[in-house]
Amino acid sequence: MAERRKSAAARGKEPAAPAKTGDSGHFPADEPPERLLGYYADMVLIRKFELSADQMYKRAKIGGYCHLNLGEEATVVGLMDALQPSDYLFTNYRDHGYALMRGMTPGAVMAELFGKSTGVSKGRGGSMHMFDTATRMMGGYGIVGGQLPPATGAALALTYRSRPGPDAEVVMCQMGDGTTNIGAFHESLNLAAVWNLPIVYVIVNNRLGMGTTVEAAAGEPELYKRGCSYRIPGERVDGTDVVAVREGAGRALDRARLERKPALLEVMSYRLRGHSVVDPARYRSAADVETAQAADPLPLLRRRLLAAGLMDEARAQDIESEADKKVAAAVAFADSSPDPTPDQLFDYAYASPVANAAHALPGDPAVVIP
Amino acid sequence: MPVITYRQALNDALRAELTRDKSVILLGEEIGIFEGSYKITAGLLDEFGPERVLDTPIAEEGFVGAAIGAAMLGMRPVVEIMTLNFSLIAMDQIVNHAAKIYGMFGGQTPVPLVIRMPGGGGQQLAATHSQNLEVWFAHVPGLKVVAPATPADAKALLLAAIRDNDPVIFLENLSLYNTKGEVPDGDDVAEIGKAAVAREGTDLTVISYSRATTVALEVARQLAGEGISIEVVDLRSLRPLDRETVCASVRKTSRAVVLEDDWLSYGVGAEISATLMEGAFDYLDAPVRRVAAAEVPLPYAKPLERAALPDANDLIKVIRELLDATSFSPPAAGTAGTST
Ligand SMILES: Cc1ncc(C[n+]2csc(CCOP(=O)(O)OP(=O)(O)O)c2C)c(N)n1
Numbered sequence: 191m192a193e194r195r196k197s198a199a200a201r202g203k204e205p206a207a208p209a210k211t212g213d214s215g216h217f218p219a220d221e222p223p224e225r226l227l228g229y230y231a232d233m234v235l236i237r238k239f240e241l242s243a244d245q246m247y248k249r250a251k252i253g254g255y256c257h258l259n260l261g262e263e264a265t266v267v268g269l270m271d272a273l274q275p276s277d278y279l280f281t282n283y284r285d286h287g288y289a290l291m292r293g294m295t296p297g298a299v300m301a302e303l304f305g306k307s308t309g310v311s312k313g314r315g316g317s318m319h320m321f322d323t324a325t326r327m328m329g330g331y332g333i334v335g336g337q338l339p340p341a342t343g344a345a346l347a348l349t350y351r352s353r354p355g356p357d358a359e360v361v362m363c364q365m366g367d368g369t370t371n372i373g374a375f376h377e378s379l380n381l382a383a384v385w386n387l388p389i390v391y392v393i394v395n396n397r398l399g400m401g402t403t404v405e406a407a408a409g410e411p412e413l414y415k416r417g418c419s420y421r422i423p424g425e426r427v428d429g430t431d432v433v434a435v436r437e438g439a440g441r442a443l444d445r446a447r448l449e450r451k452p453a454l455l456e457v458m459s460y461r462l463r464g465h466s467v468v469d470p471a472r473y474r475s476a477a478d479v480e481t482a483q484a485a486d487p488l489p490l491l492r493r494r495l496l497a498a499g500l501m502d503e504a505r506a507q508d509i510e511s512e513a514d515k516k517v518a519a520a521v522a523f524a525d526s527s528p529d530p531t532p533d534q535l536f537d538y539a540y541a542s543p544v545a546n547a548a549h550a551l552p553g554d555p556a557v558v559i560p
Numbered sequence: 561m562p563v564i565t566y567r568q569a570l571n572d573a574l575r576a577e578l579t580r581d582k583s584v585i586l587l588g589e590e591i592g593i594f595e596g597s598y599k600i601t602a603g604l605l606d607e608f609g610p611e612r613v614l615d616t617p618i619a620e621e622g623f624v625g626a627a628i629g630a631a632m633l634g635m636r637p638v639v640e641i642m643t644l645n646f647s648l649i650a651m652d653q654i655v656n657h658a659a660k661i662y663g664m665f666g667g668q669t670p671v672p673l674v675i676r677m678p679g680g681g682g683q684q685l686a687a688t689h690s691q692n693l694e695v696w697f698a699h700v701p702g703l704k705v706v707a708p709a710t711p712a713d714a715k716a717l718l719l720a721a722i723r724d725n726d727p728v729i730f731l732e733n734l735s736l737y738n739t740k741g742e743v744p745d746g747d748d749v750a751e752i753g754k755a756a757v758a759r760e761g762t763d764l765t766v767i768s769y770s771r772a773t774t775v776a777l778e779v780a781r782q783l784a785g786e787g788i789s790i791e792v793v794d795l796r797s798l799r800p801l802d803r804e805t806v807c808a809s810v811r812k813t814s815r816a817v818v819l820e821d822d823w824l825s826y827g828v829g830a831e832i833s834a835t836l837m838e839g840a841f842d843y844l845d846a847p848v849r850r851v852a853a854a855e856v857p858l859p860y861a862k863p864l865e866r867a868a869l870p871d872a873n874d875l876i877k878v879i880r881e882l883l884d885a886t887s888f889s890p891p892a893a894g895t896a897g898t899s900t
């Protein structure tokens with residue numbers, strides 16, 4: 191993880207106009223080169239992790255639904271670098287990259303994908319359900335919009351225990367573009383507005399919800415404007431530019447931290463592949479796929495770093511082979527970890543143990559006659 | 561008779577009704593351009609156009625409610641909810657609106673609506689994406705709830721559901737989509753509310769529905785080789801429930817096991833057991849047994865998921881226990897036996 195950011199306010203930055211592409215822009219003059227290299231390393235790690243997850247799915251090491259962050263690496267890294275360790279995060283099911291950047295080990299995340307007891311959710315959640323109290327990742331959620339009301343409530347809880355200020359804890363709630371069409375989005379934003387909650391809603395606009403374009407599904411396709419009815423200011427940033435994402439997230443988080451008010455951030459991103467690993471995405475036009483590939487944030491950042499003389503080819507390759515090693519170690523860890531055993535089935539059924547909890551396996555009698 | 565998949569049977573029924581009746585429209589997430597998450601609506605957008613096959617935003621409460629309103633004005637919407645789990649967001653529209661509007665307004669406006677959706681576990685989709693919530697719907701007066709097990713019933717019941725004037729909850733199951741069976745070509749419309757004796761037998765009745773029926777039939781075939789004669793009653797409709805067919809079968813066999821994919825407490829098996837108490841008590845040789853899912857949020861990990869879900873071995877174990885408890889002894893192996 192790259193070194194932590196200072197708040198955008200502390201750095202005296204003006205809100206930037208929404209950028210178009212991450213390719214041509216210059217890095218901010220005060221941006222430490224090592225930090226940029228750190229971003230590249232983080233993005234490469236996510237990329238390699240996701241490609242490996244795809245492979246492992248095909249080898250049946252991973253089952254169920256599996257949604258990847260391929261194409262969204264700059265978005266994920268920029269958002270997560272803007273957070274402080276004391277902040278809380280809620281995401282949707284496309285959550286592997288967030289788990290990694292929040293600080294879970296690649297081994298524990300891969301083990302969750304493998305359904306192993308060493309996984310971050312003990313193998314009970316799988317791909318869509320990464321959770322880790324230590325890093326305040328409060329869950330990936332598989333029901334579209336499901337994370338929004340609980341994230342809003344987490345922000346409510348924060349108002350009872352901390353005051354606004356530069357070190358205030360806040361909540362970030364990530365979602366996809368398609369999620370802005372569900373009632374929970376609108377109800378949550380309204381609650382956050384009327385209760386003045388310290389929360390940043392982040393829309394990762396990868397232009398598609400499964401096969402549906404934003405234009406086909408949203409009455410207001412400029413999604414950052416959807417906070418209008420709740421007087422929640424919105425900003426759109428270029429999700430292929432990790433620094434732009436971090437800065438945009440920083441401004442939104444500052445509002446939550448310093449003013450205790452909700453904010454909305456739309457991060458324009460791309461999904462490089464299908465909705466999930468099993469979706470061949472035949473509904474996508476060749477032009478659309480080409481646009482997405484041209485906006486692939488990894489080669490973009492690599493080229494920029496090389497062009498700016500901040501990284502040479504050898505360093506780039508070091509970073510890439512370092513990520514390969516981490517991912518290989520994660521797979522080895524997951525593979526050699528133990529499966530949960532059926533006698534653990536009823537573990538965690540209730541947080542307060544209850545005498546009559548049902549512990550019958552299929553076919554066990556419900557009542558045993560003494 | 562052509563042999564087709566359950567998926568194709570549904571697709572055929574939708575195509576037939578879209579062709580037959582202009583008031584039939586399809587609504588749902590990803591049913592058009594994406595051709596359906598499980599490809600049930602494949603080809604229908606191309607064939608009938610975007611006015612008949614509507615891709616909706618992710619807004620279950622909104623589009624289910626909109627379908628109710630359209631139905632009130634004489635359309636016959638067939639809604640696909642991507643999986644049953646997402647119907648929870650639409651529950652208010654289903655329970656407080658679809659199920660109430662006809663009766664609460666004195667029978668003035670029927671709501672001829674179908675909501676199709678697949679449920680079921682066993683695909684490692686974890687706790688929120690693997691549920692069998694049939695009893696949530698089956699509990700509600702005003703709804704009709706069907707859960708076909710075979711391709712033929714899938715088609716015949718879907719035709720019936722679309723032509724029915726009430727809201728029909730049409731429960732599919734993820735693991736049935738690729739199953740195959742004979743399906744009549746023509747306009748074979750089922751009667752909603754009728755169970756089927758899917759296999760005749762004399763020693764014990766297994767009562768089941770949807771995916772569980774396919775398991776029950778497989779077990780019945782297997783045990784026939786040991787001289788155990790199992791009758792399988794496929795409920796097909798959970799509301800209304802064909803109590804008479806269930807009771808008649810158990811009056812004949814004197815032993816009953818319910819195989820259900822939902823959770824045990826308050827499940828379909830509970831309703832069937834109560835029905836048998838009332839309708840076949842004097843004929844029962846032993847208490848009714850239930851084989852249902854373990855009562856936990858279904859874990860992702862395969863060994864835990866497998867342990868939690870009922871399967872053929874669980875059913876066989878319970879059948880043997882019940883036969884042993886009632887001193888059943890099969891005739892010479894290889895011949896189907898007669899009852900006590
Ligand atoms: C309530 C609900 N409806 C439908 C689904 C099925 N579903 C899963 S992801 C998805 C698309 C979401 O798109 P978006 O919000 O843009 O997120 P992305 O997948 O692009 O990250 C849908 C329809 C679901 N999980 N929950």
Ligand SMILES: [Mg+2]
Nearest residue numbers: 366367398399
């Ligand atoms: Mg999207």
